[in-house]
Amino acid sequence: MKKLAFGILMGLLVAFTSCLDDDDGYSLGNYWIGFGIYNGDDAGAVSLVMDNGSVLIPVAASSPGWSSHFSDGDRVLVNYTILDDDDTSSAVERYLVKVNDISDVLMKGIMDITEEIEDSIGNDPIIVQDAWISDSLLNFRLKYWGYNKTHFLNLVKEPGELTADDQPFQLELRHNANDDQESIPYTAYVSFSLNSLRVDGLDSVRFEVIATDYDGVAYQDSGVFNYSNLELPTP
Structure with a gap:
């Protein structure tokens, strides 16, 4: 089994055309695609904290008013062009960017599966x-x-408090197709918070994920959630 701790979607996190111009400027013909978190405040200041640690400061966009569709903390997939470096902070890489396209990504927590929600969680491939x-x-x-029809995606585990002896924690990816017709193939991105897997006294935990595809073939993967340097978000 491949290890999720080392997995990365390289095609979406690097530039499709990432060469710099010879005059030390960024080319308007270059663009990058990556995942991040939308940060916005009541004063209208917007930034995108990317998964690679860099911070994007949007100063232009293909669609004016795009930020009104997002809220602070939203997960996003953004296509952007770097216009210049932002040297206001030396702690992280910051860039002034044009937002070419941006979409929200489903982000949710891990659910405890119970008899009451078993049907709504679904068991579709x-x-x-x-x-x-x-x-x-x-x-x-x-x-x-x-x-x-609207489809529902969830990552579930059995109810109960997790302990170190329960590792690897067993997770299952569940899909409810809502009795939709299987006519068109769709691609979906979804992010699940692993913070509910934290165990007091440990700085990392092991887990396994299973799912089943349309041919009845079981998907199984394993990973390590290392939170030694991650602060627990404020509820």
């Missing part, structure tokens, strides 16, 4: 195309078939 960890998030690129 799902194809895992890629999986990787960034910070405290377990990210998936998924494929499923549908038509015109």
Whole structure:
């Protein structure tokens, strides 16, 4: 089994055309695509904290008013062009950017599966195309078939307090297709917070994830959630 701790969606986190111009400027023809977190305040200041640690400061956009569709803390997938370096902070890499395109990414926690929610969680097939960890998030690129109904995706575990002896923690990716027709292939990105897996006295935990695809083939993967240098978010 591949290890999620080392998995990364390289094609989305590096520039498709990443060469710099000879005059030390950034080319408007270059663009990058990556995942991050939207930060916004009441004063209208916006930044995007990317998974690689850099911070993007949007100063232009292909669609004016785009930021009104997002809230502080939203998970996003952004296509951007670097216009210049932002030297206001030496602690992290900061860039002034043009936002070419941006979309929200489903982000949620791990659910305890109980008899009361078993039916709504669903047990429809799902194809895992890629999986990787960034910070405290377990990210998936998924494929499923549908038509015109809303599908639901969840990562679940058995109820109860987790202890060190329970490792590796067992997680299952569940899909509810809502009785949709299997007519069109869709790709979905989803991120699940791993913070509920933290155990007092440990700085990392091991887990396994399972799922089942349309041919009845079981997907199984394993990973390590290392939170030794990660602060627990404020509720």
